[in-house]
Amino acid sequence: MIIPVEYAKSVLPESEIFQGGNKEINHEIVFKIFLIKTNDKMILVDAGCETMPGFIMRDFIGPLKALKKINVSQNDITDVIITHSHHDHIQCVKYFKNATVHIQKDEYERGKKYIPNDFKVNTFENEFFICQNVKIVKIGGHSIGSCIVKINEDEKTFVISGDECYIRECLVKKIPTGNSFDKENSKKFIEKYSDEKYVVLLCHDN
Numbered sequence: 516m517i518i519p520v521e522y523a524k525s526v527l528p529e530s531e532i533f534q535g536g537n538k539e540i541n542h543e544i545v546f547k548i549f550l551i552k553t554n555d556k557m558i559l560v561d562a563g564c565e566t567m568p569g570f571i572m573r574d575f576i577g578p579l580k581a582l583k584k585i586n587v588s589q590n591d592i593t594d595v596i597i598t599h600s601h602h603d604h605i606q607c608v609k610y611f612k613n614a615t616v617h618i619q620k621d622e623y624e625r626g627k628k629y630i631p632n633d634f635k636v637n638t639f640e641n642e643f644f645i646c647q648n649v650k651i652v653k654i655g656g657h658s659i660g661s662c663i664v665k666i667n668e669d670e671k672t673f674v675i676s677g678d679e680c681y682i683r684e685c686l687v688k689k690i691p692t693g694n695s696f697d698k699e700n701s702k703k704f705i706e707k708y709s710d711e712k713y714v715v716l717l718c719h720d721n
Contacts, residue, residue: 517550518552520548520549520581520582520585523545523567523572524573526542526543526571527681528540528542531694532692533685534692542681545721548563550582553646553649556646557591557592557593558592558594558595559592560598560675561718562606562607562608563578564602577607590612592613595614596662596664597616598663599619599658599660599678600626601678604677604678604718615636615637617643619639619651619662620640623636640653650664651663656695656698656702657694659696661678661679663675663708671714673713673716674708675716676715676717677718680705680715681719681720682717686709686715691704
């Protein structure tokens with residue numbers, strides 16, 4: 516079971532959302548993490564943030580309160596997948612003390628300041644299976660080791676995109692993100708995962 520957990524709203528310039536966008540036009544975005552429930556795991560995809568410098572946040576409740584609204588405690592989480600180490604995806608990882616943190620090794624070097632020293636951390640190079648139907652895959656478009664999460668459920672392949680794609684319009688129009696570490700990898704992501712056989716779940720759009 517995959518549950519989206521929204522905890523805030525804001526705006527982002529169109530120029531960051533997709534290549535060739537107008538920097539004077541803002542798009543509404545949301546801040547969202549995802550909970551994956553399996554038979555024996557409670558997996559959180561990204562930890563979210565409690566501050567976001569430079570952004571005006573609306574309807575902000577934070578990831579912990581958002582989880583409580585669906586009757587999930589921070590202590591229930593067995594695993595936290597960090598798609599990439601940008602502040603809004605990793606800041607609150609410190610609250611999930613019972614979890615193993617899974618993070619691509621290059622992203623760990625950039626994000627380890629957020630992770631308490633006594634936490635269990637698993638790093639990987641290109642991909643890693645959390646369990647049989649949940650796999651982390653490195654894309655490296657948005658940042659040096661940015662990842663997606665692929666979940667096979669009910670004969671469908673769901674893809675939690677991290678920030679490889681901000682809004683659904685990028686997939687529909689096949690336009691890569693404008694906020695890219697590696698434009699070629701961002702383009703490859705859009706070309707592959709805009710295919711209708713994938714159900715793409717976005718962290719900043721519905």
